[in-house]
Every structure is written in structure tokens, then in C-alpha cells.
Amino acid sequence: MNKPNGIKGFIEVSLLDWDGFISSVLFLPNCNFRCPFCQNWQLVDEPEKIEDVDWTIIENYLRAKTEWIDGVVITGGEPTIYPQLRLLLEEIKKLGYKIKLDTNGYNPSLLRELREEGLLDYIAMDIKAPFDGRYKLASGVEELEIERLKESIKLLIQGKVDYEFRTTLVPSLITAGEIKEIGKAIRGAKRWVLQEYQPKSARNEAYRQLKPYKKEEVEYFVSLGKEYIEEVYYRGKWR
Numbered sequence: 534m535n536k537p538n539g540i541k542g543f544i545e546v547s548l549l550d551w552d553g554f555i556s557s558v559l560f561l562p563n564c565n566f567r568c569p570f571c572q573n574w575q576l577v578d579e580p581e582k583i584e585d586v587d588w589t590i591i592e593n594y595l596r597a598k599t600e601w602i603d604g605v606v607i608t609g610g611e612p613t614i615y616p617q618l619r620l621l622l623e624e625i626k627k628l629g630y631k632i633k634l635d636t637n638g639y640n641p642s643l644l645r646e647l648r649e650e651g652l653l654d655y656i657a658m659d660i661k662a663p664f665d666g667r668y669k670l671a672s673g674v675e676e677l678e679i680e681r682l683k684e685s686i687k688l689l690i691q692g693k694v695d696y697e698f699r700t701t702l703v704p705s706l707i708t709a710g711e712i713k714e715i716g717k718a719i720r721g722a723k724r725w726v727l728q729e730y731q732p733k734s735a736r737n738e739a740y741r742q743l744k745p746y747k748k749e750e751v752e753y754f755v756s757l758g759k760e761y762i763e764e765v766y767y768r769g770k771w772r
């Protein structure tokens with residue numbers, strides 16, 4: 534029988550990847566973006582160097598832990614370009630789990646389909662910058678079709694599946710001005726999470742030198758975000 538393959542990572546138990554949930558996390562290879570600050574760039578640039586995790590191991594674990602694990606997080610890389618995504622989601626659903634999908638939002642039609650098929654319970658979409666040339670810099674994609682991102686945003690805001698938008702606070706890309714612009718662009722959204730920037734494992738050397746924002750700065754960004762979005766909070770360590 535056809536089973537998902539090429540899964541590149543499996544965390545059995547995580548308290549960090551789905552707020553309020555005890556989750557297992559699956560990492561999928563490849564991405565259609567090349568964000569200079571990407572933390573999982575090995576999965577994107579050289580997935581062939583990372584050993585596959587056999588689906589049977591994941592399946593057996595999840596089958597045995599239904600009392601303990603609340604849900605499964607699918608992340609990457611960019612899950613929506615993984616050819617067996619639907620199959621993987623169906624297999625997890627058969628085991629009785631809720632599913633959270635992390636995405637860069639570049640495939641609105643697939644998001645719509647998967648959501649309508651009842652395969653997603655939570656969607657976390659990145660908003661990397663305001664929707665102009667700065668998004669090209671943040672995503673590393675020169676020919677970026679911004680409309681696709683806007684379509685995903687609309688889809689999430691108007692849909693019934695729970696979701697969050699999330700923005701990593703990369704100091705060279707996100708300042709108070711960008712927070713205001715993004716806030717305006719996603720006005721009406723339910724939840725916006727500002728995420729800690731972790732320079733150590735960034736793809737580009739220059740981005741490894743950046744210092745994450747301090748507590749007062751992050752608090753200020755959160756207060757700015759709340760002018761546009763009701764629920765805004767920070768995810769990360771206070772510095």
C-alpha cells in the first residue's frame with residue numbers, strides 16, 4: 534500500500550510547536566522560498582543529506598500514544614510542496630489526530646482544498662514582511678507573486694479553521710514601521726504571533742550576526758500590533 538515517504542524529521546513530544554497542545558512534529562523537505570534567516574535551511578537546500586524517518590516508526594508511535602499526544606504538527610521546509618501531503622494528512626487523520634500545518638502561504642488553492650476536505654485543524658501562516666519589495670528580500674524569491682500570499686490571508690480570515698499569522702522579528706527586516714504596515718494588511722485577523730528571532734542557525738552568515746530584539750522592544754511591537762489585531766502575543770524567550 535502507498536505510504537508517505539521522505540519525511541526528514543520526527544519529534545515525538547513537543548510543548549512548543551502548537552500552543553496549548555502536546556504535539557508530535559514531522560519535518561518535510563524542500564521549500565519554494567529561500568528566506569535568508571531560515572532556521573531549517575538544511576531541509577531546504579540539502580534534504581538529500583538528511584536521513585529519512587520511516588513512516589512505520591511514526592505510525593507505530595502515534596498509534597500507541599493517542600492518550601498522550603493531542604495533535605500532529607506538519608512543518609518543514611514548506612509542507613505544501615511535499616508531493617504526498619494529502620496522503621500524509623489522511624494517514625494521520627485515520628489515527629485520530631488533529632493536525633496543525635505550518636506554511637509560507639504560497640499555495641492558497643491547496644490550502645483551500647485540504648481545509649475543505651477536513652484535513653486541517655489549525656493553520657499557521659508566515660507573514661515575513663510588508664507586501665512589497667521587502668517580501669522578496671525576506672523570502673529570497675525575486676519573482677514572488679504577492680497575490681498568492683494575499684489570497685491565503687483572505688482564505689484564513691474568512692474560513693472556519695482556526696489559524697494564526699506569525700512574523701519572525703528579524704531585526705534587519707522588521708521594525709516598528711513594518712509591524713504597523715503588516716498590521717494594517719492583515720487587519721481583521723484573529724491572531725498574530727510575533728516570534729523570537731534565533732540568529733545562530735540562520736541560512737545567511739550576515740543574519741547570524743543580528744541581535745534579537747530586547748523585551749521592551751518586543752513589548753512595544755506587541756502593543757503596536759494590538760492597534761490592528763485583537764490577539765497579538767510574543768512567542769520566544771524574553772531577553
Ligand code: SF4
Nearest residue numbers: 564566568571610637
Ligand atoms: S519559507 Fe520557511 S522553510 Fe522556506 S526558506 Fe523560508 S523560513 Fe525556510
